[in-house]
Amino acid sequence: MNRDTNLPLTETTYYVLLSLFEAAHGYAILQKVEALSDGQVRLAAGTLYGALENLEKQKMICQIPGDDPRRKIYGITEKGRTILTLDYERMRSLINTTDKYLLKAGDQYEEV
Amino acid sequence: MKKCKLFFNFEKEEKWLQDMASDGWRLQSVMFTYTFKKSKPESAVIRTDFHVFSSRSRYLDYLTLFEDCGWKHIAGYKSCGMQYFIRTRDDASEDIFSDAASKAGKYKRAADMWLSLFATYLAFSATLFLNSSVGMRWSYVTNPRSAFFTPDIWSRTGAAFWKAFLIESPFAFFRIFSPVILFICVVLFGIFTVAFLLQYRKYKNKWTEQINTGNNS
Numbered sequence: 001m002n003r004d005t006n007l008p009l010t011e012t013t014y015y016v017l018l019s020l021f022e023a024a025h026g027y028a029i030l031q032k033v034e035a036l037s038d039g040q041v042r043l044a045a046g047t048l049y050g051a052l053e054n055l056e057k058q059k060m061i062c063q064i065p066g067d068d069p070r071r072k073i074y075g076i077t078e079k080g081r082t083i084l085t086l087d088y089e090r091m092r093s094l095i096n097t098t099d100k101y102l103l104k105a106g107d108q109y110e111e112v
Numbered sequence: 113m114k115k116c117k118l119f120f121n122f123e124k125e126e127k128w129l130q131d132m133a134s135d136g137w138r139l140q141s142v143m144f145t146y147t148f149k150k151s152k153p154e155s156a157v158i159r160t161d162f163h164v165f166s167s168r169s170r171y172l173d174y175l176t177l178f179e180d181c182g183w184k185h186i187a188g189y190k191s192c193g194m195q196y197f198i199r200t201r202d203d204a205s206e207d208i209f210s211d212a213a214s215k216a217g218k219y220k221r222a223a224d225m226w227l228s229l230f231a232t233y234l235a236f237s238a239t240l241f242l243n244s245s246v247g248m249r250w251s252y253v254t255n256p257r258s259a260f261f262t263p264d265i266w267s268r269t270g271a272a273f274w275k276a277f278l279i280e281s282p283f284a285f286f287r288i289f290s291p292v293i294l295f296i297c298v299v300l301f302g303i304f305t306v307a308f309l310l311q312y313r314k315y316k317n318k319w320t321e322q323i324n325t326g327n328n329s
Contacts (some may be wrong), residue, residue, distance in 0.1 A: 010213065012210075012211065012213075012214075025173075025177075026173065026176070026177035026180065027176075027177060027180035027181065030181065042205070042210060043210050044181070044205040044207055044208050044209055044210035044214075045177055045178045045180075045181040045183055045205075045208050046159075046161050046178075046207075046208035046209045046214060046215075046218070047208075047209050047210045047211055047214035048177070049161075049163070049174055049177060049178075050214040050217045050218070051214070053163075054217075069169065069172070070172055070173065070176040071173060071176050071177075071180075072169070072170070072173040
């Protein structure tokens with residue numbers, strides 16, 4: 001299979017992209033990611049900034065003009081959506097495969 | 113108070129700055145040397161990041177994000193790379209990085225900058241040494257007397273010697289010390305590059321290990 005070199009995304013990258021379907025500034029992204037992940041993923045400032053910088057370099061997110069000169073607004077790009085979808089499908093196929101494989105084993109499912 | 117110190121490891125630098133703060137010395141600025149101001153002893157959490165910014169608005173966005181997260185910028189400049197933060201809220205995270213991958217990224221950015229400086233200085237010194245019209249020679253360092261061009265200056269005595277010596281010494285010192293300074297820079301930048309690359313590899317491996325064992329906290 002010819003797979004995109006960006007895949008698989010890290011948990012951080014995946015959540016940042018997912019949260020940016022709605023444009024937001026840095027700190028709002030942190031809060032959104034924490035809420036989306038039920039408090040499981042709490043990104044620190046340096047980690048988030050590094051992720052934003054890399055995603056912007058890879059053109060998966062872009063800056064959107066905003067009113068606040070101190071806080072830049074980021075949003076997901078077409079490329080970002082495509083890659084997020086590809087990773088989503090990758091994980092879904094992984095889950096389907098696992099289900100099929102384990103369900104075929106029938107009553108052994110619970111023991112696995 | 114000013115202190116001159118070199119670190120090849122960001123964690124050791126952070127630890128040192130925190131020790132200084134608990135002795136009552138609060139970091140004020142870093143520009144070749146560390147400048148401290150006397151204040152009351154405090155148990156501070158100080159963390160460093162490495163970023164060079166292409167524009168003031170990006171720098172401001174970066175600083176605001178840290179401020180929003182409970183980290184106050186205490187030293188560092190837009191184009192110098194090193195950024196120093198002090199934790200201002202107790203509910204803020206213990207570190208400015210929440211995973212080993214982003215910590216590795218900091219060392220990678222630092223190593224890349226030192227590597228480009230190393231390459232530039234190396235190319236610069238090679239050009240100076242190979243270009244005979246500039247006349248930079250290592251022999252001026254090993255034999256400083258040859259850096260004085262006045263004919264038979266070393267066989268003169270008394271006033272005649274001192275006059276020639278004083279006139280020429282600024283030029284001679286330049287001939288003697290510029291290769292030494294260049295050499296020190298090239299070696300130092302090379303050491304910085306290697307040291308940061310090793311740290312980068314350490315954190316990158318740590319991250320790979322965490323991914324493989326499914327523990328990325």
